[in-house]
Amino acid sequence: MDKKKKALTMYVLAAFGFLAVIIGFVKMFEAPVKERPKVGFLMQPFINSSNWSTTHYNGMKLAADQMGVELLVKENVPDQKEKVEEAIKEFIESGCQVVILTNSTHAALGRKQIAENPNITFYCSQTKLNYSNLYFYSGRAMIFVYIMLGLVAAALTS
Numbered sequence: 001m002d003k004k005k006k007a008l009t010m011y012v013l014a015a016f017g018f019l020a021v022i023i024g025f026v027k028m029f030e031a032p033v034k035e036r037p038k039v040g041f042l043m044q045p046f047i048n049s050s051n052w053s054t055t056h057y058n059g060m061k062l063a064a065d066q067m068g069v070e071l072l073v074k075e076n077v078p079d080q081k082e083k084v085e086e087a088i089k090e091f092i093e094s095g096c097q098v099v100i101l102t103n104s105t106h107a108a109l110g111r112k113q114i115a116e117n118p119n120i121t122f123y124c125s126q127t128k129l130n131y132s133n134l135y136f137y138s139g140r141a142m143i144f145v146y147i148m149l150g151l152v153a154a155a156l157t158s
Contacts, residue, residue: 039071
């Protein structure tokens with residue numbers, strides 16, 4: 001019986017050893033786990049300061065959650081050049097590839113950071129600035145786009 005126990009123990013240890021080698025081999029060729037993409041969301045008021053702010057934040061948060069994106073938020077950033085530039089810089093240093101500015105003043109005050117970071121995409125709800133990495137967005141404009149796409153899709157499937 002002792003010989004059988006020893007043999008069984010040896011087989012079990014050999015199986016665990018073989019399994020450890022296989023797991024190590026597989027881990028060696030696994031793709032590295034990528035960090036979730038990050039988006040910076042710069043707000044002048046607080047999230048709950050008005051219906052617009054709350055709705056804006058809730059929409060961004062929902063979109064970020066559904067897309068697997070980490071949403072970094074800075075609230076109540078005053079309309080001061082140094083504060084806006086500092087907030088944008090912190091987003092970039094945190095790994096944000098996209099920065100959303102919730103008012104045109106932030107875009108105007110942060111224009112130096114926008115110009116110096118052409119690989120970062122900036123969105124602003126209102127702006128007259130013209131940079132290749134700065135885009136305008138509007139909920140009402142997007143509603144029109146979705147309606148038009150829906151009409152086109154309906155026409156193509158009829």
